[in-house]
Amino acid sequence: MKILVVESDAELGRCWCQHLERQGGKTSLCLTEKHAIxxxxFLPFDVLVLDVGMENTSVLAISDYATYKNPKVAIIVVTANSFFSDGLIFELIPNARGYLHTPVQPDDLAAMVDHYGRVPALRSA
Incomplete structure (x- = not known):
């Protein structure tokens, strides 16, 4: 499973990537919108882990582009902001499959990525 982690905190992003790789995923970490795009x-991904609280970043542009490139990509949203706790994120990002509030335990993230990344209807071609 190919996973793109978009997280501006490099240490946290590396921690998530290392944990996801130990679970069998192939990860790429992007710290900025430009690098994510x-x-x-250039690369196909099955799952996008996206921190929607990143400053100076259009996370909607990232999610829209990810969906354009792969309409079946599963997007896991991570945020410290309680603004999205009402489910609004699922309206803003149609491919959002899960929502995790930080701090996120790596095992919780891995379980969600594994679940949504392995659903046959969501896998990329």
């Missing part, structure tokens, strides 16, 4: 432009 470039990664999505």
């Amino acid at each position: 470039e990664a999505l432009r």
Whole structure:
């Protein structure tokens, strides 16, 4: 399973990636919107882990581009903001499959990525 982690905190992003790799995933970490769009432009991903609280970043542009490149990509939203606790994120990001509030335990993230990344209807071609 190919996983793109978009997280501006490099240490946290590396921690998530290492944990996801120990669970069998192949990860790429992007710290900025520009790098995320470039990664999505050239590589196919099954799952996108997206921190929607990143400053100076259009997370909707990242999620829209990810969906454009792969309409079946599963997007796991991570945020510290309670604004999205009412489920609004699922309206803003149609491919959002899960929502995790930080701090996120790596095992919880891995379980969600594994679940949504392995659903046959959501896998990329």
